Amino acid sequence: METTFTTAGLRRGMSLIWHVAISGFFFAIAVGVVARDVGMSWLEAVVMSGVVFAGASQVAIIDLWQSPLPLLVIALTTLGVNSRMLLMGASMREWFRPLKRRTVWASFFFLTDINWAMAIAERRKGETDAALLMGSGMLLWATWVTGTAIGHAVGGAALDPKALAFDVLVPAFFVIMIKPIWTGRKQLLPWATAAAGAILADAFIPGNAHVIVGGIAGSLVGGLLRDR
Amino acid sequence: MTADFLALDMSFDTTALIAILLMGAVTYFTRLGGFLMMRWIPEGGFVSRWLSAIPGAVLVAILAPTVWNIGWMERAGLLVTLALSAIGANSLVAVVLGTAAVAAGRALL
Known part of the structure; x- marks a missing residue:
């Protein structure tokens, strides 16, 4: 199948993921709150979300965040939790291989579980535009960093998204990928x-x-x- | 809220910076590494079948423990989403109705 990469694809990636970005935002708020509780500074928490941009690993190292920081254990835990993305990247071979190296390297920084699943589902429906991954990931990144910043600033006063069933929103979004991938x-x-x-x-x-x-x-x- | 609500802690510990950069490097390796490694793996036959089986297997592996661990109301909500998407409803409608069903269930019960 053909591969393209356009700015229109970036925008469409964003429009396909915005409802997930909302629940990602609430998850990021929770991560910010927890980071503050273990003594991470506001700047440290925000920079971590911007540089790492992987919620599960950021939560996984919270218990390890004590002085002195166990750098090796932190690195290995991060590797263990995020190694699943190796498989996701491998599955993108056919689609991303025709692209320029810097496009590929930039795109994959924005790969997360949810926009990978969304992009691959679109590919199965005949999508050519590989910019979908990067566009959707950029929106997720922006809301992720913003949410962490707000969560850390506000602390425990953050609202409870459970009443609105935001915890079901993410699995529900994965569920709609089942049909195109089946x-x-x-x-x-x-x-x-x-x-x-x-x-x-x-x-x-x-x-x-x-x-x-x-x-x-x-x-x-x-x-x-x-x-x- | 007091005034220190806006007093953001801008301190940055050197070891913390190293830890964050390490995590970032490791995570970026997992994002890009799988794709780059495929360059050395020959195409065709088993590899093609394996690659095309990854999306389904990973998707199921993400969802299965969640479905296993959540309550019956949340499962019902996800079933609403699955059923709507299976009959070809708009994705957003399927997600919103499934989620709304759970929110309504929680409010009522």
Whole structure:
């Protein structure tokens, strides 16, 4: 399939993700509140959100944030929690390979679970414009940094998004990716393997390992199945 | 709110900066590394089938523990979203109605 990269694609990426950016904003507020509780300065918390831009790992290192900072453990925890994105990047090969190196390197800074899933779902529907990933990621990044800044400034006074069911918004957004990514019954076995692997990993392995465990197990089963 | 509400802590510890840059470098490696590594892996056959199976497997792996751990009301909300998207409803409508169903359920029960 063809690959393009346009500014219109950047804008469309933003418009496809704005409702997720809202719940990401509330998650960022919570991250800012927690960062303040463990003694991170406002500037440190904001810079972390801007540089790292990966919520699960930022939450995972919160317990490690004490003096002296265990740098190696922090780095390894970050690697463990975020290694799932290696799989997501690998799955983008066919789409992003024709692009210039600096376009690729800039685009992948903005890869997160949710805009990867959105972009890949659009690709399955025939999308050519690879700028979707970067555009959606830029909006998520802006709301993520802003949310952290507000959360840290306001502290525990932040509102409770649970009453508005914002905690369901993110899984719901992943749910709508199921249909475009589902290609038929051949996927039942890989998907069941992925689900079982993820649930077991979630129960028995600490540190957000469920995505990479389920993702590797399920995709390998899918690779081993012939004539799909 | 007192005046210190706006007194943002602008201090920056050197070790904290190193920790943040380390986390950033590691995270950027995970974002870009998977794509770059595919350059050395031959195409075709198993690799093509494996790559095309990744999106579904990762999506299911993200969702499965959540669905396993949440309550029946949240599951019902996600089912509303799934059903609407399966019959071809607009994505935003599907997400909003599924989420609204949970918010309404929580308010009522």
